[in-house]
Amino acid sequence: xxxxxxxxxxxxxxMKFLLPALLILLFSCSNDPATNTxxxxxxxxxxxxxxxxxxxxNVAFEVINQSDNSSNLKYDIYIKDTSKIxxxxxxxxxxxxxxxxxxxxxxxxxxxxxxxxxxxxxxxxSVSEGQKDKLFRNYIASYKxxxxxxxxxxxxxxx
Numbered sequence: 001x002x003x004x005x006x007x008x009x010x011x012x013x014x015m016k017f018l019l020p021a022l023l024i025l026l027f028s029c030s031n032d033p034a035t036n037t038x039x040x041x042x043x044x045x046x047x048x049x050x051x052x053x054x055x056x057x058n059v060a061f062e063v064i065n066q067s068d069n070s071s072n073l074k075y076d077i078y079i080k081d082t083s084k085i086x087x088x089x090x091x092x093x094x095x096x097x098x099x100x101x102x103x104x105x106x107x108x109x110x111x112x113x114x115x116x117x118x119x120x121x122x123x124x125x126s127v128s129e130g131q132k133d134k135l136f137r138n139y140i141a142s143y144k145x146x147x148x149x150x151x152x153x154x155x156x157x158x159x
Contacts, residue, residue: 057084057087057088057090057091059079059081059084059087059088059091060079060080060081061077061078061079061088062077062078062079062112063075063076063077064076064077064078064109064112064115064116065115065116071102071103072102072103072105073096073097073102073103073104073105074104074105074106074107075092075096075105075106075107076107076109076115076116076118076119077092077106077107077108077109077115078109078110078111078112078115079108079109079110079140080110082108082110082140082141085108085140085141085154085156086154088108089106089108089141089143089154092106092143093106093143093145097145100145100147101147102147103145103146103147104143104144104145105142105143105144105145106142106143107139107141107142107143108139108140108141108142108143109138109139109140110138110140111138114135114138114139115138118135118138118139121135122135122136136157137158139157140156140157140158141154141155141156141157142154142155142157143155
């Protein structure tokens with residue numbers, strides 16, 4: 001009867017440590033959010049329609065809050081016709097960050113009053129969870145662009 005020999009130390013180390021590490025690295029690179037397409041509730045920004053981005057979107061909107069420092073731009077937008085968010089988003093990207101060198105965050109709301117204080121109230125301990133849930137119903141979508149990673153995503157909060 002032959003005896004089973006234990007694997008050599010080098011082969012054993014490869015199988016136990018290096019192979020799983022290589023597989024993890026391989027799968028993490030293929031799940032890059034900048035290249036990964038999501039479900040229909042999230043939309044990648046299509047850079048091919050430059051004419052659309054440059055044209056006035058003919059969509060009524062109002063900038064409620066804005067903050068910008070040297071590298072971050074943040075806008076809270078009121079839009080009555082939420083079906084036109086994609087058109088407006090393309091326009092605002094070109095208007096506020098045409099060279100895509102800055103971090104850009106655009107939040108879309110269908111209620112002016114909620115847009116003014118939404119984030120303050122969401123992090124306030126004096127606002128009940130029920131009230132926070134009611135406010136969330138008016139938070140329609142969020143766009144984020146990160147120049148360091150290339151992350152470029154418009155996400156809708158409700159289906």
